[in-house]
Amino acid sequence: MTSVAPDQTPLPAGSPTASPLIVLAGATGALGLLIAHHLRQRGVHVRALVRPGAGTRAEAASLQLQGIDVREVNYDSVADLTEACAGAACVVSALSGLREVIVEAQSRLLEAAVAAGVPRFIPSDFSADFTRLPEGSNRNFDLRREFQRRLDAAPIQATSILNGMFMELLKGQAPVVLQGPRRILYWGSADQPLDFTTMVNTAEFTAAAALDPTTPRYLRVAGDVASPRELQAAAQAATGKPFKLLRPGGLGAFGVVIKLTKALAPAPNEVFPPWQGMQYMHNMFSGQAKLHPLDNARYPGIRWTSVRELLTASQGRS
Numbered sequence: 365m366t367s368v369a370p371d372q373t374p375l376p377a378g379s380p381t382a383s384p385l386i387v388l389a390g391a392t393g394a395l396g397l398l399i400a401h402h403l404r405q406r407g408v409h410v411r412a413l414v415r416p417g418a419g420t421r422a423e424a425a426s427l428q429l430q431g432i433d434v435r436e437v438n439y440d441s442v443a444d445l446t447e448a449c450a451g452a453a454c455v456v457s458a459l460s461g462l463r464e465v466i467v468e469a470q471s472r473l474l475e476a477a478v479a480a481g482v483p484r485f486i487p488s489d490f491s492a493d494f495t496r497l498p499e500g501s502n503r504n505f506d507l508r509r510e511f512q513r514r515l516d517a518a519p520i521q522a523t524s525i526l527n528g529m530f531m532e533l534l535k536g537q538a539p540v541v542l543q544g545p546r547r548i549l550y551w552g553s554a555d556q557p558l559d560f561t562t563m564v565n566t567a568e569f570t571a572a573a574a575l576d577p578t579t580p581r582y583l584r585v586a587g588d589v590a591s592p593r594e595l596q597a598a599a600q601a602a603t604g605k606p607f608k609l610l611r612p613g614g615l616g617a618f619g620v621v622i623k624l625t626k627a628l629a630p631a632p633n634e635v636f637p638p639w640q641g642m643q644y645m646h647n648m649f650s651g652q653a654k655l656h657p658l659d660n661a662r663y664p665g666i667r668w669t670s671v672r673e674l675l676t677a678s679q680g681r682s
């Protein structure tokens with residue numbers, strides 16, 4: 365294990381002197397970088413675990429500039445990970461990947477956290493509510509459930525943060541708000557409520573939860589809850605232009621489209637191939653992955669971004 369930079373940057377004025385240490389895995393990722401930033405804003409000592417060689421990358425440099433202790437660790441070594449977890453109040457995982465990451469690497473991280481005597485663990489779930497979905501309805505959720513079984517059997521306090529879909533995906537990656545033809549594409553009911561949370565809000569909430577020793581097993585948040593019909597209103601308000609609803613079919617037809625897409629373009633090694641994104645949307649449109657009840661009010665001070673605000677801001681930038 366290599367310590368790339370010691371944590372020498374002073375904490376912001378007003379920080380508690382005995383600041384807790386949070387160990388963050390996946391800190392170089394999109395969500396991980398935001399969680400790291402919000403932990404530092406709360407005056408917390410952060411130790412970011414990165415893969416060998418990643419300590420010289422721009423993401424690691426940005427973490428170090430914020431006063432974060434960046435450690436290169438061998439994720440295949442429980443001993444290495446145990447040393448890296450020593451002294452932490454909580455291990456937060458923002459890793460992303462398939463079985464070798466979500467189940468295998470996270471299991472070694474979990475084993476290390478337990479061996480190091482860390483009291484709390486936040487796994488890389490950050491999704492719709494997979495706890496209520498049948499096995500086989502979403503490949504990536506099945507992996508999370510598999511890790512969940514190991515986590516729940518371990519002598520550590522676990523908290524999963526469920527946030528629905530990252531709202532930023534509505535800006536293009538998820539084909540729901542179609543800006544070109546000005547359509548809201550949906551399957552099933554136009555009145556099914558859907559959960560969306562920005563990555564920043566997810567990171568803010570995760571940082572607060574990492575410091576809260578009283579968290580329950582699950583925390584559910586949604587920056588905004590909007591049905592396809594409400595997305596239509598939000599898109600119209602944000603752009604000042606009319607949007608129409610576009611419903612190619614019901615959920616059964618969507619299931620057939622997903623099967624066909626998977627057969628034609630399986631991409632088994634991709635974390636988010638098109639059919640996986642479609643499975644995610646199917647889970648949301650069916651209402652089975654709906655988050656309830658919401659814990660948005662648990663940490664005062666978080667200002668939740670709405671879909672309308674997000675779409676308005678993205679108009680300003682285009």
Ligand SMILES: NC(=O)c1ccc[n+]([C@@H]2O[C@H](COP(=O)([O-])OP(=O)(O)OC[C@H]3O[C@@H](n4cnc5c(N)ncnc54)[C@H](OP(=O)(O)O)[C@@H]3O)[C@@H](O)[C@H]2O)c1
Nearest residue numbers: 390391392393394395396458459460488490491528529530
């Ligand atoms: N709810 C939603 O709509 C939504 C959407 C997207 C993602 N997510 C979830 O949010 C979480 C974070 O995703 P993200 O988009 O921030 O992912 P990301 O940007 O791809 O970052 C993934 C992180 O995991 C690390 N990593 C990947 N494979 C690894 C391995 N084998 N060993 C050690 N580290 C490894 C990466 O390290 P390197 O930098 O070295 O590659 C990086 O730090 C995941 O749980 C993901 O499923 C949710």
